Amino acid sequence: MVSLSHFNSIFELTSYFNSEDKCKRVIRDSRWEKGDIICPFCGAHHCVERKDGRYRCNHCKQNFSVLVGTIFENTKISLRKWFLAMYLISCHKKGISSVQLATDIHVTQKTAWFILHKVRTLFTQDDNIVLSGVVECDEMYLGGRETNKHEAKKTKGTQGGAKTKTPVFGMTMKWKTEGVNFQTGEVTEQTHTYEVAKRVKDTKASTIIPIIRHFVAEGSTVVTDESSIYNGLDAYYNHVLVCHGEKEFTVGSFTTNGIEGFWGHFKRVIFGTYHFVSKTYLDRYIDEAVYRFNTKEQSESQRFGYMFSKAIGTCYYRDVKMSLAA
């Protein structure tokens, strides 16, 4: 079987997935190793293939298709278009709009929008992840300036402060690895990051501290700016303050440039590609921005391979990232 992480171009991808049957065969071989078909309803092994291409479980007597339990279940869109869409979504580092995707894979914008939202569900952040070592924390506000808004959407008595904006809270774990350049023999240090970001109802200490405590292992080093919301951290962490108000950007070897790098990326994804993000879907866009940031060291085809295995339910993105860290 071909490794799904080794397509180096759209041409290679579309040449390989040249029919619906081929797509289904690859899904089957990826889901069920060595031809042992497992019932998605009761988990019984050795289901049998029927003449019509579907499968039958001899234990619970259910019939099912290879797409049951995948994001492609019940789809009317061809699998070739789905795979191409997933590849394009992997290629565009800052995301792809539904208008662009519709043109690229030749579907209506409504269909492209649906595909994008379905694929975005694969990016859901893992709430059980534990960050440790050095973690930079910061909050930011999302939302337009009041002066640019339509009269009816303005909030009276504000200039676009925290009242009308949506706060997002981010945590960046940073660690270093050493690598050897095979040409020069030089040992170089590389910095890696892993991001967690959440929409929050406000940025009070009573909201933020519990989130940090949930995600960051006690005893870690937590780097923040001088905002008073972080005052209580000293009880659980080695709390390092970088005072931005005093134009201080490093304290010893600690900085906040990891989290600031994420905010820059986040704004480019949200404003550069989508222009407008409804509050209803904001969490999914945050998840997408986080996913793109966390996989930035991977190639397009590695990201496609990951997306594919998530789509058919055989892989978790934590595993992908943590195997890189090892």
Ligand SMILES: [Zn+2]
């Ligand atoms: Zn069964």
